[in-house]
Amino acid sequence: MKSKGRVGILLSGRGSNFEAIYRHSLDPGANFEIAAVISDHEDARGLTLAKESGLNAFFVSPILLKPKAAYEEKILEILNRFKVELVCLAGYMRIVGKTLLHAYGNQRIINIHPALLPSFPGLHGQKQALDYGVKVSGCTVHFVDNGMDTGPIILQKAVEIKETDTEEDLSMRILTEEHKLYSEAITLFFHDKLKLEGRRVIILP
Numbered sequence: 001m002k003s004k005g006r007v008g009i010l011l012s013g014r015g016s017n018f019e020a021i022y023r024h025s026l027d028p029g030a031n032f033e034i035a036a037v038i039s040d041h042e043d044a045r046g047l048t049l050a051k052e053s054g055l056n057a058f059f060v061s062p063i064l065l066k067p068k069a070a071y072e073e074k075i076l077e078i079l080n081r082f083k084v085e086l087v088c089l090a091g092y093m094r095i096v097g098k099t100l101l102h103a104y105g106n107q108r109i110i111n112i113h114p115a116l117l118p119s120f121p122g123l124h125g126q127k128q129a130l131d132y133g134v135k136v137s138g139c140t141v142h143f144v145d146n147g148m149d150t151g152p153i154i155l156q157k158a159v160e161i162k163e164t165d166t167e168e169d170l171s172m173r174i175l176t177e178e179h180k181l182y183s184e185a186i187t188l189f190f191h192d193k194l195k196l197e198g199r200r201v202i203i204l205p
């Protein structure tokens, strides 16, 4: 039997996507496991959850480790130590720098964004969608490149916007979909079903 794919999570806060991915990884049929969790915030809820779950969980300080290359070298050392094959950004509030991109940039870092890219990149994708007045938004899992939410799109899920929606209502409905979509993308990745053609990600049958 093929060994399970090794996922490394980078997060900064709540960590509900990490939780959903972790829960999925515990399914007997899952084709991946969480090899390491790294946070740039010592008090991130996601980091606490990871530690409580007995996972390899670490705080890496971007304040103490400067410049950015030194901070990312430390992250890289952990990713290598735990033989991480795919890095999943899960509410990681930093731009991935050259060091990580160089090591994992070859379609081995993915992110989830709470809007249908290329619409509403950056912060507060849900609020941007509401303010713009679109009728449909959603979430996107994409490969990470050196831009802000610009990498090739792997999966998207649409979510209808209701006229009565507050930012919180919409965020919660999108989040429910994020929690399913992220594990779906990771599963496809480790089944070798993602093929990049130009900037299109073809999902192999």
Ligand code: GRF
Residues within 6 Å of the ligand: 011, 013, 014, 015, 016, 017, 018, 046, 090, 091, 092, 112, 113, 114, 175, 178
């Ligand atoms: C999610 O909405 C995700 O799309 C965005 O940041 C948020 C993280 O939430 N990138 P959580 O920390 O996973 O709960």
